[in-house]
Amino acid sequence: MPELVKERDKYADHLLCSGHTACPGCGQSLAARLVVRAAGRNIIIVNSTGCLEIFSSKYPESAWEVPWLHSLFQNTAAVASGVEAALIALGRLDKVRVIAQGGDGSSFDIGFGAISGMFERGHDILYICYDNEAYMNTGIQRSGSTPTYARTTTSPPGRVSLGNPKPKKDLPQIAAAHGIPYVATATVGYPMDLDRKVRKALSIRGPKYLQIHVPCPLGWGTDPSRTIDYARLAVNTGLYPLYEVEDGVTKAQRIPRRAPVEEYLKGQVRFRHLFEGAGRKEEIAEIQKIADRNIERFGLIAE
């Protein structure tokens, strides 16, 4: 190993370096830094088009201290499959782990077919979806991950609309249905849990799916200083259940203190229309039902 690399190993904390152009309070940039810190230097990252790609790789600069490739929006899982196949051909897969990562737009929507193919073929890849619940890089448009009644620029509330009419697609369960060895949800709000899940995922051979909830101050209309608060509220309301599915067995992380969904919704501009005037009690109750169902389904509250 070259001297320079050894020297840099002291700074393994910064495999995704500062100086990139992410917004203040960006949940994704923090999560990506935690991921790469947990993963270490012996990785190859394939990254979808999106915020993370744009803010970290503007030529001639790069924030990445690990080998990193961006190709297109929807082919990340397929490109990563090729990286893995080449590592097998070179006899190097025992030393190098492959991570494919993208946002919810590339994972839930346009790149979904390629991810399903990657799972089904059994590639030894950790696929990470940074889920900020809309197309933020293009200016906050609705994705398959956008939650019920959220405002986006393509699901705006209006005289005859209350925002996004459909619930969030359940991608972790779809991933689990492929029978892959490890599926987990995590959040930037609980970094130690995230760190543990990345390390665990990378210790398992085969396809893995990790979905990380990452608040986006710009897209959600939240204060940049409250990113972690909102990430934790999403978990503690039950709206973003944290769980692992290992070889088909689901294990959830219990909620320490249950919060009503209003607490999560009310500070976010994307849900503000639910609180204007007399307020939309029915719709808020509907969102509460989603949280309650999650709490019941995953056993998020200690009996």
Added chain:
Amino acid sequence: MLKGRMIQGCRAIAEAVTLCRPKVISAYPITPQTLIVEELASMVAEGELKTEFINVEGEHSAASLVLGASATGVRVFTATSSQGLLYMAEVVFNIAGMRLPVVMINANRSVSAPLNIWTDQQDSMSVRDSGWLQLYAENNQEACDLILQAYKIAEDHRVMLPVMVCVDGFVLPHAFEVVDLPTQEDADAFLPPYQPLYRLDPDDPYTMGAFAEPDKYMETRYMIQRTMEASIPIIEEVASDFKRAFGRPSGGLFEKYRVDDASTVVVALGSMAGTIKDAVDELRNRGESVGVLRLITYRPLPKEALYEALKGAQNIVVMEKALSLGNSAPVATELRSVFHGRPASPRISGFVIGLGGRDVTVDDAKAAIARAQQQLVDMEFIGIRTDLELEGINA
């Protein structure tokens, strides 16, 4: 004595691919490419080919997968056709922009609608601006030779661009011909292992596929354009290497058949050149001064060499299995640009022929030649049926 074996085109092409020792192959089935990848799959299954052979869920992923493998530093192969090529078109452009020496076989087939599985060259012509070198084969022998040459050209550090070897669907992969394939030892001597300039490697981390703002993007396209131009002599150099290594000519920029003293020269690509050569022979027997220039290298377009080869002709007759709907046909249009503003100014007529697998006959070729000798033809279809009611289409 003719060397080689009587062998089906798909098998010959697959064996040629095997001789190049690709480490990763990925493809998605589409007629008429399927026989080629089936042959490769069976070679893998029999242990005759040691490669990571990966069946994917679509052509977009097939191209993406070989992109990732190539960036990791290994030789790769994929094959497609028609809708498959269009489906992966986004990745096709991306591979070239990332300067990855991917080699692909495109079994030329028409583009839907209406659905038609037979050969024409509309598919590969539609990605002519993507930054891939495009080589067109006349027969299976040449298809095999071009595969070996394609890797040598693509992986040359002065090039580092992808190469598409185009073979007319059904006409080549499904046909049985005598094909002379080199031994593995001779193929290895001609085509050494791939030496990447850059690759994804934790010991020496690179960022690949960075994004470029307006102050940088145009230079990346400029560099590909300059490389395209610079690759013309490299294509010739590789063809000479091939001749030296295997004792017979193959590949290069174009093939001239009875061109040098001809006043009328047909320009064509791919398998129909064989038929046109028969027409040329017939006309020569009647005392007419006719030849055919078969373009092998369509991208980069060898403009200077074409000018030199064709400047003595009075009539150039371009026959092609593609068109630019709303204008004329691509090769004729581009050939006119080769002569624009130059001292020699032959009459350049364009004919569209054999779309969707319609047979191209000796009489068709003779009809096009006769028509072009009478007058300049901007673009006409040869062989349009008049006995069909084209319900409102040509009313």
